[in-house]
Amino acid sequence: MTVTAVDKDDPKMANGMLRYKILSQNPQSPSYNMFTINNRTGDIITVAAGLDREKVPQYTLIIQATDMEGNPTYGLSNTATTVIRITDVNDNPPEFTTDAFFGEVHENRVNVIVANLTVTDKDQPHTPAWSTVYRIIAGDPTEHFSIPTDPTTNEGLITVVKPVDFELTRSYMLTVEAENEIPLARGIHIPRQSTATVSVRILDINESPEFSPNPKTIKLEEGLPAGSLLTTFTAQDPDRFMRQTIR
Incomplete structure (x- = not known):
């Protein structure tokens, strides 16, 4: 001045x-x-x-x-x-509060928060230098999860966006990355982002039996006597790991 x-x-x-x-x-x-x-x-x-x-x-x-x-x-x-x-510049990257997070979710659920990811950032709160963007960089090739940011707490909310199937995958091991909305200030020689792992356990639920094919087309000649066998329907239960009997 x-x-x-x-x-x-x-x-x-x-x-x-x-x-x-x-x-x-x-x-x-x-x-x-x-x-x-x-x-x-x-x-x-x-x-x-x-x-x-x-x-x-x-x-x-x-x-x-x-x-x-x-x-x-x-x-x-x-x-x-x-x-x-003294005005703020982005000279502090977000750092995860722990190296590993854990969560669980029932299969077939969507728009459910699985786990909350927490970071610390010394820059001025509620500025682009403080606000964190989360990304999944490994462990979710079919994109079943996303991580929006809570604007108030700066937490990453791991959310199921596509249904998961217990019978196909019982757990996911995600690798997530956190970085600020804006790049670090020039001349700051520290890692730009922080990474952590997230273990997601899939919980089994009782799913309905399924007919295949459905509908099923039958051709028969007229005049068949009463009691003639026309076809056999067979339903399959997706819950291969539950001892259940279909009636």
């Missing part, structure tokens, strides 16, 4: 020639001289590296303007307070 002081004396004379200086910085972290000021123009600039919004989101500087070209003995002074807010 640029700070400006006004002196009613003649600006061409020493009485009206101003010089600026920083009297104090609060907090003094990570060093006491994070900023400097051009003593003639009042331009405040950064001098030291280490600005980190996650550690110090705001600095307060006390600025002094002195006439007589800054002469501390003869010059008259006044002070002002400047507030410098």
Whole structure:
């Protein structure tokens, strides 16, 4: 920023020639001289590296303007307070709170949340640098699951979008990836995304027997005597792992 002081004396004379200086910085972290000021123009600039919004989101500087070209003995002074807010950049990727998550779901169900994935992100909440996008990168070739994001909690909601069949697959081992809505800031040399595994157990339910083919076409000649066998219907029970008898 640029700070400006006004002196009613003649600006061409020493009485009206101003010089600026920083009297104090609060907090003094990570060093006491994070900023400097051009003593003639009042331009405040950064001098030291280490600005980190996650550690110090705001600095307060006390600025002094002195006439007589800054002469501390003869010059008259006044002070002002400047507030410098540190804005966020995406310098922290989302990190899963654990390496492995677990969930279960009954077969043939859809639009059911199987598991909640949780991450931590040190960037400013509810910004693109904090909001997380989840993707399944392995373990679901037929795309039975999706992971929308809860905008309030930033959790990933593993959801069944296509019915799963216990008789075909009793469990899934998904590999999921999390990254922010926007890329990491330039110069940040840390992994862009975090990965975790999700074990999904499929629960069996009692499914109805099925006729095949259905409908079934029969051709018969007229005049058959009563009691003649026309055809035999056979139904199959999908629940191969349940001991059930069809009637």
